[in-house]
Amino acid sequence: MSEITLVIDGVECKGSQGDTILQVARxxxxxxxxxxxxxxxxxxxxxxxxxxEAEGSNKLLxxxxxPVTEGMKILTKTDRLxxxxxxxxxxLFAGRNHFCMFCSQSGDCELQRLAIEHGMDSVRYPFLYSxxxxxxxxxxxxxxxxxxILCLRCIRVCSEKVGAHTLDLEKRGWGTTVTADLGQQxxxxxxxxxxxxxxxxCPTGTITLRDFVYRGRRTDCDSQVETLCPLCPVGxxxxxxxxxxxxxxxxxxxxxxxxxxxxxSKGRWWLPSSTERERLAVPMIREGSSFREASWDEAxxxxxxxxxxxxxxxxxxxxxxxxxxDEELAVMSSFFRDTMKMDKVDGFYGNxxxxxxxxxxxxxxxxxxxxxxxxHILESDAILVxxxxxxxxxxxxxxxxxxxxxxxxxxxxxxxxxxNPFEGITDADLRVSGKEMKxxxxxxxxxxxxxxxxxxxxxALEILKGAKKPIVVLGSNLAKTxxxxxxxxxxxxxxxxxxxDGLAVxxxxxxxxxxxxxxxxxxxxxxxxxxxxxxxxxxxxxxVDEDTHSLNAMTRARFVVVQTPFMVHPLVQMADVxxxxxxxxxxxxxxxxxxxxxxxxxVVVPPQGNLKGLGVIMKxxxxxxxxxxxxxxxxxxxxxxxxxxAPDKAQIVTTKEVR
Amino acid sequence: xxxxxEEVREKTREIVQPWKTGKGGLxxxxxxxxxxxxxxxxxxxxxxxxxxxxxxxxIYGVATFYAQFHLTPRGRHIVRVCRGxxxxxxxxxKIIDSVKKMLHVEENGTTxxxxxxxxxxACLGACGLAPVMMVDSQTFGRLTPDKVKGILDTFE
Numbered sequence: 001m002s003e004i005t006l007v008i009d010g011v012e013c014k015g016s017q018g019d020t021i022l023q024v025a026r027x028x029x030x031x032x033x034x035x036x037x038x039x040x041x042x043x044x045x046x047x048x049x050x051x052x053e054a055e056g057s058n059k060l061l062x063x064x065x066x067p068v069t070e071g072m073k074i075l076t077k078t079d080r081l082x083x084x085x086x087x088x089x090x091x092l093f094a095g096r097n098h099f100c101m102f103c104s105q106s107g108d109c110e111l112q113r114l115a116i117e118h119g120m121d122s123v124r125y126p127f128l129y130s131x132x133x134x135x136x137x138x139x140x141x142x143x144x145x146x147x148x149i150l151c152l153r154c155i156r157v158c159s160e161k162v163g164a165h166t167l168d169l170e171k172r173g174w175g176t177t178v179t180a181d182l183g184q185q186x187x188x189x190x191x192x193x194x195x196x197x198x199x200x201x202c203p204t205g206t207i208t209l210r211d212f213v214y215r216g217r218r219t220d221c222d223s224q225v226e227t228l229c230p231l232c233p234v235g236x237x238x239x240x241x242x243x244x245x246x247x248x249x250x251x252x253x254x255x256x257x258x259x260x261x262x263x264x265s266k267g268r269w270w271l272p273s274s275t276e277r278e279r280l281a282v283p284m285i286r287e288g289s290s291f292r293e294a295s296w297d298e299a300x301x302x303x304x305x306x307x308x309x310x311x312x313x314x315x316x317x318x319x320x321x322x323x324x325x326d327e328e329l330a331v332m333s334s335f336f337r338d339t340m341k342m343d344k345v346d347g348f349y350g351n352x353x354x355x356x357x358x359x360x361x362x363x364x365x366x367x368x369x370x371x372x373x374x375x376h377i378l379e380s381d382a383i384l385v386x387x388x389x390x391x392x393x394x395x396x397x398x399x400x401x402x403x404x405x406x407x408x409x410x411x412x413x414x415x416x417x418x419x420n421p422f423e424g425i426t427d428a429d430l431r432v433s434g435k436e437m438k439x440x441x442x443x444x445x446x447x448x449x450x451x452x453x454x455x456x457x458x459x460a461l462e463i464l465k466g467a468k469k470p471i472v473v474l475g476s477n478l479a480k481t482x483x484x485x486x487x488x489x490x491x492x493x494x495x496x497x498x499x500x501d502g503l504a505v506x507x508x509x510x511x512x513x514x515x516x517x518x519x520x521x522x523x524x525x526x527x528x529x530x531x532x533x534x535x536x537x538x539x540x541x542x543x544v545d546e547d548t549h550s551l552n553a554m555t556r557a558r559f560v561v562v563q564t565p566f567m568v569h570p571l572v573q574m575a576d577v578x579x580x581x582x583x584x585x586x587x588x589x590x591x592x593x594x595x596x597x598x599x600x601x602x603v604v605v606p607p608q609g610n611l612k613g614l615g616v617i618m619k620x621x622x623x624x625x626x627x628x629x630x631x632x633x634x635x636x637x638x639x640x641x642x643x644x645x646a647p648d649k650a651q652i653v654t655t656k657e658v659r
Numbered sequence: 660x661x662x663x664x665e666e667v668r669e670k671t672r673e674i675v676q677p678w679k680t681g682k683g684g685l686x687x688x689x690x691x692x693x694x695x696x697x698x699x700x701x702x703x704x705x706x707x708x709x710x711x712x713x714x715x716x717x718i719y720g721v722a723t724f725y726a727q728f729h730l731t732p733r734g735r736h737i738v739r740v741c742r743g744x745x746x747x748x749x750x751x752x753k754i755i756d757s758v759k760k761m762l763h764v765e766e767n768g769t770t771x772x773x774x775x776x777x778x779x780x781a782c783l784g785a786c787g788l789a790p791v792m793m794v795d796s797q798t799f800g801r802l803t804p805d806k807v808k809g810i811l812d813t814f815e
Binding site for chain 2: 159164165166167168169170171172179180181182183191405406409424425
């Protein structure tokens with residue numbers, strides 16, 4: 001990339017070939033007002049707020065779309081430009097309903113901010129008082145078209161980042177509006193995934209999220225904390241807004257990042273609502289059909305008293321949520337495994353994880369990292385979805401798949417026993433039963449060399465053969481049969497195009513920190529169904545519902561300790577002792593994400609009252625049991641599947657060696 | 660020319676076929692579908708979306724942007740009555756009114772028997788013949804309200 005030197009407002013600036021004037025100006029701290037521009041979305045230069053003058057040219061240039069050229073002399077703040085910008089703002093204000101005092105976004109609004117910045121104290125044009133529709137059909141998202149300035153940010157984020165492309169323009173000229181699908185109201189749209197990205201990028205009060213509107217504007221908030229969403233293994237980076245001790249809104253961090261700063265519907269609505277859920281504030285001990293409050297000392301003494309005999313008889317178990325941070329998992333592992341020498345320790349998703357691990361084993365032995373960062377789906381030209389439903393499992397992965405298919409023109413092959421989650425954008429759709437899956441994967445790997453290929457498989461085969469960068473998405477269902485996981489990885493190896501960080505495989509782990517749980521709490525086998533326990537210690541984060549398998553084991557266990565931040569039903573009914581722990585917004589630590597990096601979770605709201613951190617609780621419990629909490633003997637998750645061999649060195653394995 | 664839903668889908672699939680590889684096919688496809696079916700029915704748009712992997716909202720955006728596309732059935736004959744300045748001065752309002760009364764339709768409306776669609780236009784460029792109307796590709800000038808019926812009767 002050749003370097004380009006130009007002068008902006010008298011300051012000598014350096015940029016690269018292909019940079020826009022706006023990029024270079026921002027990199028050099030020169031402010032140019034923008035409105036339709038948004039980092040990470042395709043610039044369209046439609047609002048014309050960013051117009052600048054170039055010496056030697058009478059034509060105004062839109063800074064967000066004009067590339068820099070050598071020796072350019074750019075002026076961004078001439079009287080003429082300021083006049084033009086103000087005129088644009090006045091026209092926008094005259095066009096629709098921008099009477100700020102009646103708008104929930106007043107104070108949070110980019111249009112309003114620009115008007116103030118440009119000293120726009122009056123509008124010289126007659127107001128049109130156009131009567132557009134206020135679309136209240138969606139229970140969560142409100143669209144008041146009267147406040148729309150047609151910047152197209154919502155349309156671009158919906159298309160380029162979420163891949164739903166629910167929104168687009170309807171009609172032309174004055175009558176142009178943003179619409180959903182075939183001119184539907186948003187609430188009736190079949191493609192909308194209710195992720196709220198459109199509202200996050202809306203610069204005015206057009207698209208708003210009702211939940212957030214009634215909890216206050218961004219500018220009303222006491223603090224903003226960058227952290228991550230702990231609900232699924234993608235671990236989206238988020239900004240959490242806090243007002244009077246509550247999380248009142250969450251937003252994706254940056255539209256310029258690989259994940260496009262999007263959140264899924266789970267993160268967007270569940271995270272802020274969690275601060276208003278019923279908390280468990282003090283330890284509680286069961287008394288008949290209800291609970292009574294107890295001191296930490298009394299509760300922990302009771303736990304220790306019940307735990308001791310169970311330990312001796314080998315009938316003590318511990319179930320730990322894999323939604324915990326690395327640090328929490330290390331503490332739990334060191335307490336139960338290293339200090340108490342228990343072997344009945346597992347995570348809620350133990351079986352699923354073991355299935356994946358078993359399937360990965362032959363490749364881990366070769367020193368190859370058996371999967372890649374999920375965002376690499378965006379770089380693929382063929383995506384093979386194997387019995388997965390990413391919109392449920394990890395919705396942002398579904399966004400990657402849609403974007404790659406619709407915008408990147410990647411081919412999509414779906415193989416599943418049930419419904420195709422990507423109907424309408426699939427190039428080859430294969431319906432197979434669990435039993436036929438292996439034969440199909442082998443046939444796809446061998447490219448039809450092993451014998452006659454059924455007609456419908458041919459299409460999929462051609463797609464994989466023609467692909468330069470194919471990627472395989474493994475559904476969580478597949479983990480039930482490790483052999484299929486291995487065969488899927490074999491197929492990825494045979495395609496011969498790994499990514500730098502590992503094989504072109506994205507596994508749908510179900511818990512957000514499955515990778516962190518792997519060598520800490522996840523056990524070697526499923527002991528939950530192996531007979532009744534005298535003592536069961538359950539650590540829940542209260543973020544997802546417990547599965548029936550775990551709940552049944554709790555019902556059968558004689559004494560159950562439940563650690564949880566929220567009064568989660570039916571979990572708390574199972575407990576004999578309830579111990580409060582900090583909730584997601586009160587904790588810090590690390591998660592090993594599907595994106596391939598270790599992300600930090602930060603304290604959003606400091607814990608209140610009688611809460612103790614997990615480390616303290618376990619240390620005190622160890623003391624009650626007459627032990628000292630041992631240093632964790634297990635390594636944190638970054639050592640799991642560390643690549644010792646380059647992914648292109650991976651060899652195909654026979655599935656005979658896999659159970 | 661009325662097709663069943665399945666026929667519409669089948670015809671749309673045939674039209675889409677040559678455009679499936681490469682970009683830039685949407686407008687020619689929409690034109691061809693409209694030429695074949697008479698308008699752009701929902702089933703056609705959904706079929707195009709699936710076959711071409713173009714989001715439905717994008718197709719809808721294009722179809723509503725251009726005046727040439729119609730999302731509702733149109734009559735076999737299009738009656739375009741001019742209401743440009745010259746025609747207005749020479750009584751085009753009365754012409755439009757008589758067409759409306761005769762056909763029982765509003766502006767841009769279609770008769771129930773799908774025989775006529777009435778479309779007022781800004782100017783037909785034949786001001787010397789004002790007031791003017793066109794039925795399909797035939798132009799009729801120097802109109803008076805009582806001439807309208809005779810003209811329309813000749814179109815089946």
